[in-house]
Structure formats: C-alpha cells, structure tokens
Amino acid sequence: MIAVLAKLAGQDSSRAISQWARLRQQDLSQLFQMQRQTMPHFSTWSRVLGHAVSPEELEQVMSQFFQPQQPRKRPKRGSIQVCLDGKTLRGTIPAGQSQGVHLMAAYLPSQGVVLMQMEVGEKTNEITVAPKIVQTLDLRGVVVTGDAMQAQRKLSAQIVEAHGDYVWTAKDNQPELREEIALLFAPPTDFQQATTVNKGHGRLEKRTITVSSLLAGYSTFPYVAQVYQVESWAKLTGGRSQHEIRYGLTSLPTAVASPDRLLELVRGQWQIENGLHYRRDRTLQEDHSQLRMGQAPHVLAMLNNIVVGLMARQGKTNLAEARREFAYHLERALVA
Numbered sequence: 001m002i003a004v005l006a007k008l009a010g011q012d013s014s015r016a017i018s019q020w021a022r023l024r025q026q027d028l029s030q031l032f033q034m035q036r037q038t039m040p041h042f043s044t045w046s047r048v049l050g051h052a053v054s055p056e057e058l059e060q061v062m063s064q065f066f067q068p069q070q071p072r073k074r075p076k077r078g079s080i081q082v083c084l085d086g087k088t089l090r091g092t093i094p095a096g097q098s099q100g101v102h103l104m105a106a107y108l109p110s111q112g113v114v115l116m117q118m119e120v121g122e123k124t125n126e127i128t129v130a131p132k133i134v135q136t137l138d139l140r141g142v143v144v145t146g147d148a149m150q151a152q153r154k155l156s157a158q159i160v161e162a163h164g165d166y167v168w169t170a171k172d173n174q175p176e177l178r179e180e181i182a183l184l185f186a187p188p189t190d191f192q193q194a195t196t197v198n199k200g201h202g203r204l205e206k207r208t209i210t211v212s213s214l215l216a217g218y219s220t221f222p223y224v225a226q227v228y229q230v231e232s233w234a235k236l237t238g239g240r241s242q243h244e245i246r247y248g249l250t251s252l253p254t255a256v257a258s259p260d261r262l263l264e265l266v267r268g269q270w271q272i273e274n275g276l277h278y279r280r281d282r283t284l285q286e287d288h289s290q291l292r293m294g295q296a297p298h299v300l301a302m303l304n305n306i307v308v309g310l311m312a313r314q315g316k317t318n319l320a321e322a323r324r325e326f327a328y329h330l331e332r333a334l335v336a
Helices: 002-008 014-023 025-031 042-052 055-066 126-135 153-161 175-184 259-268 271-283 296-313 319-328
Strands: 080-088 102-108 113-120 142-146 165-170 192-200 203-212 226-235 241-250
Touching (some): 002 014, 002 296, 014 025, 014 042, 055 113, 080 126, 080 271, 102 126, 113 126, 113 296, 153 165, 165 175, 165 259, 175 226, 175 241, 203 259, 226 259, 241 259, 271 319, 296 319
Parallel strands (some): 080 142, 142 165
Antiparallel strands (some): 102 113, 165 241, 192 203
16 A cells, blocks of 8 residues: 555656665555654665565455446446456666566456456467466456457357357468458449548548458358458658458447447557557656566556556546646645
8 A cells, every 4th residue: 555655646667766765664554544753765765575475466456446346237248348468567678688577457448447467478379378367357247359369269269158259350470360361352332331531649540341241151260240440540740541341240230339439449459559658658757667577567557457546436537747746745645
C-alpha cells in the first residue's frame, strides 16, 4: 500500500519510493498504525519487491478488486471487450541481449483496468500464456480481441466454449487463413460495409470495414462466423499518406455484431496500447527502471497497473496531472 501511494504521488523507481516513504514516515506510520515510525531502507525495498512478494498472489488480489461485478442477468453477447496484448519491459534487457521481462495482460478498455497479467517465460511465448489468462476470466458476454499471434485454434475454441467470443487479426503467421479471407474479398463484392472518419493529432484517418459470413461453416477455423477486411487511409502532416489493408475473423455472428460494431471492436484493440502501455512507458517511466532483482520488474509493472486502474475509476484522463494533485493532497489518493 505504501508503494501504491508513492506511485500515485509520482514516484516511479524503487529508490524514489523508498525515499518518499522515509520522508513521510511519520504520517505513514500513523496511517497504517505501525509500532515503529520508520520506513525500510532502499535495499530492503529491493529484496521485498524481488523475492518476498508473490506476483501470482498479487495478480489474484488485483483481479478480484478490479473485476467488474457481473449483473444477475447474463450480459448481452459481445457487449464487453477485453484486449489481450504483451509488453516487454525494455529496462530489464541486459546489455548486448535482446530479451527482457515480457508480460501479457488482459485489459478492460471500458474501465481502464487490467484484469489479469502474467509473465511470459524466456522459453515460451504469448501463445502458451494467453490460454492461462483467459482461464481466469468470466467470459459471459465478453469478446476477446487480440493481434495475429492470438489467432490460434485452441485458444479460439477455449473462448467460445467458455461462453465468450473472439475477434482476431489474420496475418502471415497464419498464411492459409489469411489467404482464405483475402481471396473472399478479392473480387468486387456487395458485402456489408461501415466507414469511420477521424481527425486529430495532425492525422486524417478513414477506415472502411467489409464483412462477410460466407466462410461460416466452410472454414476449418473453430466457430468462425464472420470474416472482415479493414482498409484504412491516413493523411499525415506534410502531405504524406498511408494505405493499409488488414484481414480478420470473429465468432460473433451478424445478428450480434454489425459492421459498425465489428469496426469498433477492431479499433478498440488499440486502446491497450494507448490507455495502458503508453501510460506505463511515458508517464510512469516503466522502461527506465533498471531493477532486475527476482520478481521486482513484474511487481513494479503491477503497481503501475494499479495506478492506471485507480485513476480510471476516478475519471482521471490526464495521469500526469492527477499524480501532481495526489503528491500535494495525499489524502485524496487514499480514497482513489
């Protein structure tokens, strides 16, 4: 709890957390009714974060705290989006090497909270960790979205058989699947479409999604109900332009997910980048941390997830501004 308060007040590294706690040791000792009015040394913080805290147990507590209460009535199919994605903590990559601590998270963009996060071991990858994360979630009414790496048959079947749905991107890691979808959209068609136009941050973007259910019952991919093509155009500052075509598939039928809804879900996957990873990198300085002792990188990442989730609960959209406020008014952080 002291570390969470320090994070809310703008302290990002374990050394900064330690110094902040020692400067506020009288207030913190009274707050937590501690017998001794002293705070641990920096080296103790490193040992505790690295070896004394179980990431698995802390993840379970976080998941229970942030998991939304399911209504008594079963939620509408496909009404809740959960994004899957992984992130490497660049500060943990040793000099001369390319691999560091890699964490995979299940993110609830509508509430800005991480429901579960697991470490991807050096000898494995996200494909083996994703089913373990999904297994911890209540998938009633949930549609799980992810990038092309998650477009795996076993994971897709697991999600649907647990009363959820999926929306995946199909790329060259699944060449036959991608080609099967691309061929469907190759000739001129009169399939259903939806288009969005967005302007901001010096970009003018237009996206058109074309969907079809013709592969349902024909494709061997588990439970596929629709496939889609997203064609995007972007006009950037300086007159430069970008054009991209992406393909994907979903278990959501047309009656549940219209082209507009499907495009919303496809775009929603990017919220884990903007709402979580970007904030952890830039505002919370996660990749600058050089602490590599034991489980400490994973634990510090979880503290960052807690901060992002608590801020979202309070409706704080500017994380840096909110942390400056909490640094001055610590009592406001206590009700976050």
